[in-house]
Amino acid sequence: MKSFEVENFNLEYTLECGQFFRYKKVRDDDLYLVNYRDILFLVRQEGKLLRYSKNVDETFVKRFFRLDDDMEEIYAVISSDDFLKKAIEKYKGLRLIRQDPWECMVSYICSSASNIPKIQMNIENLSQFFGRPIACKEFSSYSFPDVKSISNFENIQQSKTGYRARYIHEVNDIVSEEYFNHLKKLDYDKSKSELVKLPGIGEKIADCICLFSLNHLEAFPIDTWIAKAMKKIYGLKSDKYSDIVDFAINKWGKYAGYAQQYIYMKIRNDETRK
């Protein structure tokens, strides 16, 4: 295991806050096994030290966990009120993850009207059907399928994706490496309007893809939790998607996505504890 020092980073919060699905705690001492495309690596935090398996390098790990984000600046922008201040205090070190756009797209198509364990199962199944075996130390897994390779409809259904199977199949047919290369060049508004053209992708999922894999930190995905939270905390009357987005972007600007993640984490944990 190699390592480097980290600040304003908490591995557990970052992996387990619901933004990302392909991780597994493999030992009770907080050693995590993480999948990213065709990479399988181990990572563990010991205080300020972040340790990671030798099959990845420091540049990769820093990029994946967005350790290049200036959290002091971000905290300064999103500490707009008591709720956010408390959420940041409690979950300090929670960062967004830079996911792969294709992987992120398929994962969030699976997420509609679902839950985290089930989404994880769907992705695992898809990877077994369409990916390749990969390993790290004594652990083994499957790579995430390449773009255009999730093509067998029967197998998509056998991955227990339900009514989403059709969307995954169609999207797999439409997108390509070139599609993503083009998508990465667009700004937030343009990316989002491209994404919602795809079957099975509405505003919410498009915002997830923008925030979690396309570097658009102003994206503010609104699921039922966030909608409830915004109503409760800020007394928003309208439950129209675009009204809530306008409010958020007006309040937190280019870091609205980070605000979303802290709100989400806090509201969800406060709720499940009662």
Add this chain to the structure above:
DNA sequence: ATCCAGGAATTTT
């Protein structure tokens, strides 16, 4: 057993 879950598309008012 029945109902719902971190939505989107389609159909109906």
Add this chain to the structure above:
DNA sequence: AAAATTCATGGA
């Protein structure tokens, strides 16, 4: 243009 219905599946 807003509201109800449908879509599969696992888990509570």
